[in-house]
Amino acid sequence: MVGVLCRAMLVCEHPIFREGLQALFNETADVVVSSVVGSVAEAGRTIGDVRPDIVVIDAQLRYDDGPAAVARLAREFSDIRIVILSDVDDGGFIRRTIDAGAKAFVLKRSPREAVLYAVRSVAAGGMYIDPAAAARVFPCQPRSKPNEVPATSELLPLTFREQEVVRLIALGYTAKEIAADLNVTMKTVETYKARACEKLGMRTRVQLVRLAAAQGWLSGIARMSAPGLNA
Numbered sequence: 001m002v003g004v005l006c007r008a009m010l011v012c013e014h015p016i017f018r019e020g021l022q023a024l025f026n027e028t029a030d031v032v033v034s035s036v037v038g039s040v041a042e043a044g045r046t047i048g049d050v051r052p053d054i055v056v057i058d059a060q061l062r063y064d065d066g067p068a069a070v071a072r073l074a075r076e077f078s079d080i081r082i083v084i085l086s087d088v089d090d091g092g093f094i095r096r097t098i099d100a101g102a103k104a105f106v107l108k109r110s111p112r113e114a115v116l117y118a119v120r121s122v123a124a125g126g127m128y129i130d131p132a133a134a135a136r137v138f139p140c141q142p143r144s145k146p147n148e149v150p151a152t153s154e155l156l157p158l159t160f161r162e163q164e165v166v167r168l169i170a171l172g173y174t175a176k177e178i179a180a181d182l183n184v185t186m187k188t189v190e191t192y193k194a195r196a197c198e199k200l201g202m203r204t205r206v207q208l209v210r211l212a213a214a215q216g217w218l219s220g221i222a223r224m225s226a227p228g229l230n231a
Contacts, residue, residue: 005030006123009052013038013061017108021056024112031119040069047077054119059086059097067096074101081122085115089133104128114160130160162196165189170208 008031012018018036025031035050037043039061047055055073059066070082083104084097094105104118107130118128158166161182168178175193179186202208 005120006053007032007034007051008119009034009043009047009050009055010036011038011040011043011055011061012036012058014058017058021115024115025119028116031116031123040064040073044073044076047073047080052080054081054083054122056083056085056115056119059084059088066093067100070097070102071100083115083118083122083128094129094133098129105133106130107133111160117160117164158196158199159192162192162199165192166196166200166208169193169205 008025010018010021010033012021022033022036025033034052035046037046040057041064043055043057057066057069057073059069061069066084066086066088070084073080073082081104082102083106084102085106085108086093086097087108088094089107097105103122104127106114106118106128110130110132114130118130121128164182165178168181173181175186175189179189182189197203197208
């Protein structure tokens, strides 16, 4: 069991969705829901008292435009990190939300573990964009130089599982360990690895480790606390 990684504020007006998120985070040992509010205005009034590390916002609030709400909170509270949950997968909307200051964008139709993955990635200082949404913003293009370390945007079109496998391989996990942690077969792990390497133009573990170092995945992260392993 890991220690508390971050305190999260939930901004959501729909009781069923809100309770589902609370139940999801209550199952973890590293994300604590510090407060729940129903609007961005209410979040702005209470953030100073609650002091969350991360604010998880429903982008479809009745009285708040998603990108504008993100921009307002990001201006007023520069030290918080914002995760957006949305029904909308329009490329322009996603880009405006990220440009406004959101650190993660997750589609509501994604698996529940994607929300945890996004929160943990952001808490560790990274970013996360749902692969289904990222494909609309960052088209995957073939790379002409196989040894070149890709930019972050080039990683985003990887599927959720491909991203997990690449990160864990770079952190030193064996295929057997990854298979056990993700509850899949070793053959499935190798398949995810092969697909990811093909998309990234990489062939070896050394290249993946170089990629991880360039992205900051190895800085201050213990081997057994890699994002996604403690769901």
